[in-house]
Amino acid sequence: MKRLEHNFYRLLHPKVVFLLTSVGKDGRANVMSCAWATPASEEPPMVIVCVAKEHYTAELILETSEFVINIPNKNMEKIIWICGSKSGRNVDKFKEAGLRTFKGKNTEAPLIEGCIGYLECKVEKFIETGECYAFLAHVKNCMVDERYFVRNLWINDSVPMHLGGNKIVYF
Amino acid sequence: MKRLEHNFYRLLHPKVVFLLTSVGKDGRANVMSCAWATPASEEPPMVIVCVAKEHYTAELILETSEFVINIPNKNMEKIIWICGSKSGRNVDKFKEAGLRTFKGKNTEAPLIEGCIGYLECKVEKFIETGECYAFLAHVKNCMVDERYFVRNLWINDSVPMHLGGNKIVYF
Numbered sequence: 001m002k003r004l005e006h007n008f009y010r011l012l013h014p015k016v017v018f019l020l021t022s023v024g025k026d027g028r029a030n031v032m033s034c035a036w037a038t039p040a041s042e043e044p045p046m047v048i049v050c051v052a053k054e055h056y057t058a059e060l061i062l063e064t065s066e067f068v069i070n071i072p073n074k075n076m077e078k079i080i081w082i083c084g085s086k087s088g089r090n091v092d093k094f095k096e097a098g099l100r101t102f103k104g105k106n107t108e109a110p111l112i113e114g115c116i117g118y119l120e121c122k123v124e125k126f127i128e129t130g131e132c133y134a135f136l137a138h139v140k141n142c143m144v145d146e147r148y149f150v151r152n153l154w155i156n157d158s159v160p161m162h163l164g165g166n167k168i169v170y171f
Numbered sequence: 172m173k174r175l176e177h178n179f180y181r182l183l184h185p186k187v188v189f190l191l192t193s194v195g196k197d198g199r200a201n202v203m204s205c206a207w208a209t210p211a212s213e214e215p216p217m218v219i220v221c222v223a224k225e226h227y228t229a230e231l232i233l234e235t236s237e238f239v240i241n242i243p244n245k246n247m248e249k250i251i252w253i254c255g256s257k258s259g260r261n262v263d264k265f266k267e268a269g270l271r272t273f274k275g276k277n278t279e280a281p282l283i284e285g286c287i288g289y290l291e292c293k294v295e296k297f298i299e300t301g302e303c304y305a306f307l308a309h310v311k312n313c314m315v316d317e318r319y320f321v322r323n324l325w326i327n328d329s330v331p332m333h334l335g336g337n338k339i340v341y342f
Contacts, residue, residue: 041301
């Protein structure tokens with residue numbers, strides 16, 4: 001057994017990668033790649049998403065108390081890297097990554113075309129967790145592409161998961 | 172796109188399964204299978220684990236403010252099911268599942284022999300999240316079996332992940 005000083009968090013990876021969309025009070029939207037999330041309650045449906053305090057996305061979620069979890073498909077790996085390596089403060093990542101969006105049922109934060117699952121979320125509260133905020137949110141609308149989600153389970157090889165570093169894996 | 176009323180949480184699966192150990196004030200320990208966790212901060216190292224309020228484990232964590240995340244290996248699937256389907260209020264699951272334990276560096280909650288990773292955690296705070304408590308904790312000690320964790324990444328086919336229902340998958 002080796003004692004780990006860094007990278008402890010990778011013991012909880014691989015984790016499903018998603019494109020986290022948010023919108024500010026002024027209507028400006030952003031998207032970032034993220035994997036630090038967990039379901040937090042089945043009934044009522046709730047999730048927790050952790051975002052570094054310094055990220056533009058954190059600022060926007062604090063402003064409007066909502067976000068959307070967009071689950072990308074296998075062909076969107078390049079998009080995942082673009083949305084994970086630049087800041088929306090400086091660039092329009094939707095444009096940069098060639099993303100088109102549409103409006104959800106319950107949020108102003110945009111949904112990304114071509115994704116295979118969506119969770120529209122309204123934040124109930126947040127807590128400070130070290131360098132991050134953990135946003136606890138109600139899932140107001142959940143949609144999934146049935147071609148990839150059969151009998152209530154993802155099918156093999158459909159969902160990108162972040163292992164660590166630049167490694168994306170599939171089950 | 173299909174609107175999901177139930178099983179929304181499965182969009183965030185597969186998730187690494189772990190054996191969550193805890194101990195009460197009186198020294199009685201318990202173990203349950205769990206997958207609802209996420210890293211919550213890299214520096215300081217923190218995690219969030221969500222446990223149903225009604226679970227015996229939740230009661231014990233509230234008493235002593237600590238837990239251990241034990242990452243099982245591929246040969247422990249049967250153990251995962253035993254620890255996920257009975258309550259420690261009624262049976263000694265360590266005995267039931269044939270588990271041997273040892274003492275960690277920072278917690279009274281036991282570590283399970285044969286696991287491939289360990290996170291010893293001290294709870295900083297908890298919040299109510301629907302039917303669960305979300306426990307935010309500092310990772311005080313992290314150990315990993317280097318045969319399965321190479322260049323700071325899990326190797327293929329080493330870590331059981333819960334897809335949903337009775338499905339365990341590997342990447």
